[in-house]
Amino acid sequence: MFSVNAYAAPSANEPLVPTTIERRDVGAHDVLIEIKYAGICHSDIHTVRGDWGPQSYPLAPGHEIAGIVTAIGSEVTKHAIGDQVGVGCMVNSCRECKNCRKGEEQYCLKGMTGTYGAVDRDGTITQGGYSTHVVVTEDFVVRIPQGIELDAAAPLLCAGITTYSPLRHWGAGPGKKVAVVGLGGLGHMAVKLAHAMGADVTVLSQSLKKMEDGLRLGADQYFATSEPATFEKLARTFDLIINTVSAPIDISSYLQLLTLDGALVNVGAPAEPLPVNVFSLITGRRSFAGSAIGGIRETQEMLDFCAEHGIGAEIEVIPADKINGAYERVLASDVRYRFVIDVSTLG
Numbered sequence: 641m642f643s644v645n646a647y648a649a650p651s652a653n654e655p656l657v658p659t660t661i662e663r664r665d666v667g668a669h670d671v672l673i674e675i676k677y678a679g680i681c682h683s684d685i686h687t688v689r690g691d692w693g694p695q696s697y698p699l700a701p702g703h704e705i706a707g708i709v710t711a712i713g714s715e716v717t718k719h720a721i722g723d724q725v726g727v728g729c730m731v732n733s734c735r736e737c738k739n740c741r742k743g744e745e746q747y748c749l750k751g752m753t754g755t756y757g758a759v760d761r762d763g764t765i766t767q768g769g770y771s772t773h774v775v776v777t778e779d780f781v782v783r784i785p786q787g788i789e790l791d792a793a794a795p796l797l798c799a800g801i802t803t804y805s806p807l808r809h810w811g812a813g814p815g816k817k818v819a820v821v822g823l824g825g826l827g828h829m830a831v832k833l834a835h836a837m838g839a840d841v842t843v844l845s846q847s848l849k850k851m852e853d854g855l856r857l858g859a860d861q862y863f864a865t866s867e868p869a870t871f872e873k874l875a876r877t878f879d880l881i882i883n884t885v886s887a888p889i890d891i892s893s894y895l896q897l898l899t900l901d902g903a904l905v906n907v908g909a910p911a912e913p914l915p916v917n918v919f920s921l922i923t924g925r926r927s928f929a930g931s932a933i934g935g936i937r938e939t940q941e942m943l944d945f946c947a948e949h950g951i952g953a954e955i956e957v958i959p960a961d962k963i964n965g966a967y968e969r970v971l972a973s974d975v976r977y978r979f980v981i982d983v984s985t986l987g
């Protein structure tokens with residue numbers, strides 16, 4: 641074991657503070673990563689504040705990790721010292737169940753091992769990317785292609801894959817009308833990715849404040865959901881709606897915007913239930929679905945797709961001592977469009 645500098649929450653209701661955490665020694669199948677950048681996902685905030693249930697503290701969040709390999713175990717074949725790599729929301733899974741065998745490790749029947757706050761195979765609690773180094777088994781480390789800057793790549797490891805996976809699964813592409821609800825970290829990636837896949841993209845945001853950005857990111861249309869006329873105008877329009885909002889919204893009124901057989905996929909993860917009026921499903925054979933991140937193979941595919949299409953996240957790089965302020969800004973919807981921690985400022 642060795643200690644590394646980190647930023648961690650001491651409890652659910654205290655700000656994050658500089659500290660040290662323990663990392664395991666590099667095992668035969670492990671990769672040691674010197675973390676360069678770590679994105680701030682809204683899930684980090686939900687988790688440390690206990691929105692999704694009690695946690696073990698101190699907790700260093702961070703599951704949008706980009707860095708450089710600085711050591712490898714004796715059996716490692718997939719990565720070499722000096723490689724640019726990333727780690728997302730999981731660092732292991734059982735690898736044997738039918739979902740793992742399909743490459744859908746995020747749906748591991750024994751539960752994936754989350755990058756932070758999860759019980760690791762050795763019984764320790766995992767700690768995330770707001771830290772200078774991490775040790776991860778090579779199969780859960782992905783390659784960041786040349787051509788994507790590491791800082792703009794970090795958010796792809798969660799915001800990127802979480803939107804890429806449902807866009808692919810529900811067939812976003814030419815001739816398909818896709819709406820993205822919420823233009824935050826996930827939402828702005830959904831717009832870029834759906835546009836690059838060739839879909840016709842509409843942003844549904846609370847107001848028109850970010851309209852110029854939305855159109856620049858690749859949206860074809862932009863509407864304010866605070867405007868009731870929006871729901872009349874867009875009734876029965878979309879093949880696919882990706883809801884990225886971190887708070888409860890009125891799902892039934894969004895379902896009305898789907899065309900026959902359309903699907904509304906929730907990636908936003910508010911703790912509260914989202915009630916649905918079944919008539920909004922029945923009257924168009926519509927589906928209301930959910931999706932969690934993506935498998936490791938698909939995460940690599942997403943990174944390669946981003947490199948090919950010149951896609952990175954729109955970021956605001958911050959030093960570690962601005963993490964708590966950034967949390968408040970995310971909660972106030974004041975983020976364009978992802979905060980990324982410059983890990984060199986952790987000392």
Ligand SMILES: NC(=O)c1ccc[n+]([C@@H]2O[C@H](COP(=O)([O-])OP(=O)(O)OC[C@H]3O[C@@H](n4cnc5c(N)ncnc54)[C@H](O)[C@@H]3O)[C@@H](O)[C@H]2O)c1
Pocket residue numbers: 680681682683684686798799802822823824825826827846884885886887888889906907908909910931932933970971973975977
């Ligand atoms: N399914 C998954 O695998 C997965 C992965 C990552 C994040 N998430 C979840 O997705 C959600 C979004 O994450 P993010 O990092 O993009 O957050 P974010 O804060 O960057 O974006 C959330 C967006 O929702 C908007 N919003 C907030 N409250 C709203 C309201 N009441 N009505 C309408 N819009 C509202 C905000 O303006 C913002 O544009 C979070 O709940 C997060 O935990 C899920």
Ligand SMILES: [Zn+2]
Pocket residue numbers: 681682683684703729798799
């Ligand atoms: Zn995330």
